[in-house]
Amino acid sequence: MNSLFPTYLRWNIEPEHAKGSWLTSTEGKEYLDFTSGIGVTNLGHCNDQVTEAIQTQLGKFWHTSNMFLIGVQQKAADLLAEAAGLDCVFFSNSGAEANEAAIKLARKATTRNKIVTFHNSFHGRTFATMAATGQDKIKTGYGPMLPTFEYVSFNDSAELLKAVDEDTAAVMLEIVQGEGGIHVAQQEFLNTITEACRAKGALIIVDEVQTGIGRTGKPFAYQHFDFKPDIITSAKGLGNGLPIGAMIGKKELAEYFGPGSHGSTFGGNPLCASAAVAVLQTIMQPGFMEEAAKKGEYLQNALKKVMEDTKMVKDLRTFGLMAGIELNVEAQQALLDLQEQGLLVLTAGPNVLRLLPPLTVEYAEIDTAVEKISKILSESLTVS
Numbered sequence: 001m002n003s004l005f006p007t008y009l010r011w012n013i014e015p016e017h018a019k020g021s022w023l024t025s026t027e028g029k030e031y032l033d034f035t036s037g038i039g040v041t042n043l044g045h046c047n048d049q050v051t052e053a054i055q056t057q058l059g060k061f062w063h064t065s066n067m068f069l070i071g072v073q074q075k076a077a078d079l080l081a082e083a084a085g086l087d088c089v090f091f092s093n094s095g096a097e098a099n100e101a102a103i104k105l106a107r108k109a110t111t112r113n114k115i116v117t118f119h120n121s122f123h124g125r126t127f128a129t130m131a132a133t134g135q136d137k138i139k140t141g142y143g144p145m146l147p148t149f150e151y152v153s154f155n156d157s158a159e160l161l162k163a164v165d166e167d168t169a170a171v172m173l174e175i176v177q178g179e180g181g182i183h184v185a186q187q188e189f190l191n192t193i194t195e196a197c198r199a200k201g202a203l204i205i206v207d208e209v210q211t212g213i214g215r216t217g218k219p220f221a222y223q224h225f226d227f228k229p230d231i232i233t234s235a236k237g238l239g240n241g242l243p244i245g246a247m248i249g250k251k252e253l254a255e256y257f258g259p260g261s262h263g264s265t266f267g268g269n270p271l272c273a274s275a276a277v278a279v280l281q282t283i284m285q286p287g288f289m290e291e292a293a294k295k296g297e298y299l300q301n302a303l304k305k306v307m308e309d310t311k312m313v314k315d316l317r318t319f320g321l322m323a324g325i326e327l328n329v330e331a332q333q334a335l336l337d338l339q340e341q342g343l344l345v346l347t348a349g350p351n352v353l354r355l356l357p358p359l360t361v362e363y364a365e366i367d368t369a370v371e372k373i374s375k376i377l378s379e380s381l382t383v384s
């Protein structure tokens with residue numbers, strides 16, 4: 001018997017090494033990696049600056065505890081707060097834990113319990129974040145959920161206005177629903193959230209776990225819009241592969257997260273924090289975000305051409321370097337066919353192929369990936 005719980009349907013690929021946009025298996029097959037470890041290795045595999053930062057920290061100290069003043073952690077917090085346009089950072093180890101912190105803080109600061117979230121959302125696998133998630137398949141078999149979440153349809157202002165009331169602690173949303181199939185929030189809908197939350201005294205939490213750290217062509221996706229969250233969460237790309245998450249909030253919220261109110265042994269671990277510093281310094285370099293945005297547009301235009309040539313594509317939804325290709329058939333076969341062709345992609349729901357290339361992807365690599373997608377959509381798949 002395999003000594004791992006079978007929680008993942010694993011691919012038949014064992015990585016041997018990986019660099020930049022490329023991953024080589026133990027069988028010596030080379031794959032162009034448009035998964036980035038599910039939106040994590042945003043600066044490419046084994047990025048040189050991040051490697052150097054981790055190696056430097058490795059030779060100093062690895063872990064103390066959060067009782068100490070940890071310079072590298074403070075630096076990561078300063079850079080992150082500045083990139084996010086907010087003030088205070090709590091470090092966690094994952095996206096779900098960052099969202100847990102946000103949920104706890106919102107409830108404590110408002111002394112209210114209800115959190116409004118959205119159908120098709122994804123916020124994590126812990127008890128609170130699973131309850132926050134608007135997808136039944138994530139919750140099946142786990143008994144009663146935390147009862148304080150209410151779910152409304154994404155981009156539906158009328159439903160949202162009905163749900164937000166004087167008992168609402170926060171509205172929590174993804175700007176682009178990633179796991180839910182790449183659905184982008186509309187400005188008008190964000191305006192309604194702002195109005196409703198300001199009128200009823202509720203906080204706005206934006207889950208930027210998948211959309212953050214440059215993925216959409218800005219440090220955080222909400223920055224494309226006229227929209228001001230009170231709290232955002234980050235993880236995935238923050239450590240480029242080292243496990244670190246963060247909740248970033250307004251300074252007015254700091255008093256509710258005083259000593260003893262929340263914590264994490266590993267949160268803000270110096271090795272992970274050193275990776276985050278290198279990541280943030282890299283993405284905030286002049287021109288870096290603009291280049292990532294340009295590559296996103298290039299990918300979008302190339303994929304649009306594929307749509308013209310095939311009847312297999314029902315819809316194309318992109319935002320920066322996040323792309324969802326909704327097929328007329330199940331996406332799983334296309335994913336496996338692309339693996340055969342040496343391209344790694346993800347799915348999001350049953351029919352959507354999801355592409356999350358690194359922000360450092362080269363234009364020629366985008367061309368190669370799109371050629372492979374075009375090939376399998378025109379040759380291998382048949383409409384069922």
Ligand SMILES: Cc1ncc(COP(=O)(O)O)c(C=O)c1O
Pocket residue numbers: 038093094095096097099122123124125174178179207208209210211235236
């Ligand atoms: C939007 C969003 N929030 C939260 C999470 C959970 O993050 P983690 O798996 O690091 O707990 C994910 C993971 O896919 C995500 O996409």
